[in-house]
Amino acid sequence: MVAVIDYDAGNIRSVEKAMAALGEESVVTRDAGTILAADHVILPGVGAFGDAMEKLHKYRLKEVIEETVGKGTPFLGICLGLQLLFEGSEESDGVEGLGILQGRIVRLPEAQGVKIPHIGWNSLRYPNPGRLFEGIKEEAYVYFVHSYYLQAKDSAIVTATTEYASLIHASVEKDNVFACQFHPEKSSDVGMRILKNFLKINR
Numbered sequence: 001m002v003a004v005i006d007y008d009a010g011n012i013r014s015v016e017k018a019m020a021a022l023g024e025e026s027v028v029t030r031d032a033g034t035i036l037a038a039d040h041v042i043l044p045g046v047g048a049f050g051d052a053m054e055k056l057h058k059y060r061l062k063e064v065i066e067e068t069v070g071k072g073t074p075f076l077g078i079c080l081g082l083q084l085l086f087e088g089s090e091e092s093d094g095v096e097g098l099g100i101l102q103g104r105i106v107r108l109p110e111a112q113g114v115k116i117p118h119i120g121w122n123s124l125r126y127p128n129p130g131r132l133f134e135g136i137k138e139e140a141y142v143y144f145v146h147s148y149y150l151q152a153k154d155s156a157i158v159t160a161t162t163e164y165a166s167l168i169h170a171s172v173e174k175d176n177v178f179a180c181q182f183h184p185e186k187s188s189d190v191g192m193r194i195l196k197n198f199l200k201i202n203r
Contacts, residue, residue, distance in 0.1 A: 002026040002199070003038035005065070007055040009045030009080060011183070018185035018195055032064045040074045040199060041065075043081035044185075046145065049105065050092030052080055062098060069100055069177055074201040077179035079146060082172070085179055091148050101174060102153035108146075114165040117147040122162040122170075122182075130159025130173045131201060132180070132194050142170075142180075142187040142194075150181060176203070 089105035160171035184191035
């Protein structure tokens with residue numbers, strides 16, 4: 001069973017629908033026992049970093065996420081879910097992220113011809129091997145919606161990058177923790193393959 005963490009962020013139900021399309025049982029929940037008992041856990045979401053961290057604290061989900069990661073359960077952050085795994089964001093100065101991974105979330109730079117937020121399809125390159133991308137060729141296109149992006153402290157955890165006004169760390173992997181800045185659940189066949197690869201990962 002897959003637990004999709006519910007913390008009042010946007011875009012959570014689309015992940016549930018993607019799981020159903022893959023024939024996988026999932027539940028949208030903030031119940032600690034359900035999350036801790038799940039075979040896989042997904043932290044999706046769109047929205048503001050500070051508001052999201054406030055909700056995670058309100059629902060006492062920070063500790064549940066830390067325990068889930070600590071026990072080795074495969075864990076996937078999507079979009080805002082990726083950003084929350086890191087230490088902080090320029091979007092919400094002074095707000096600490098989950099700090100499970102090291103790095104900062106920064107605003108996309110202004111550049112001529114570049115629209116912010118970044119909304120659309122971009123191709124991926126793989127600087128390091130990543131289990132999410134098994135069977136997916138480089139230059140595959142995935143769907144992004146974001147104004148802030150990751151600068152990971154350790155480049156060794158970066159499994160996919162893309163270019164949009166800057167080099168964007170688009171996906172990371174460390175032990176049982178995975179995250180994508182893009183939306184696999186909205187990325188057609190490529191995205192479904194990424195989610196299927198995640199579901200194949202065992203504790």
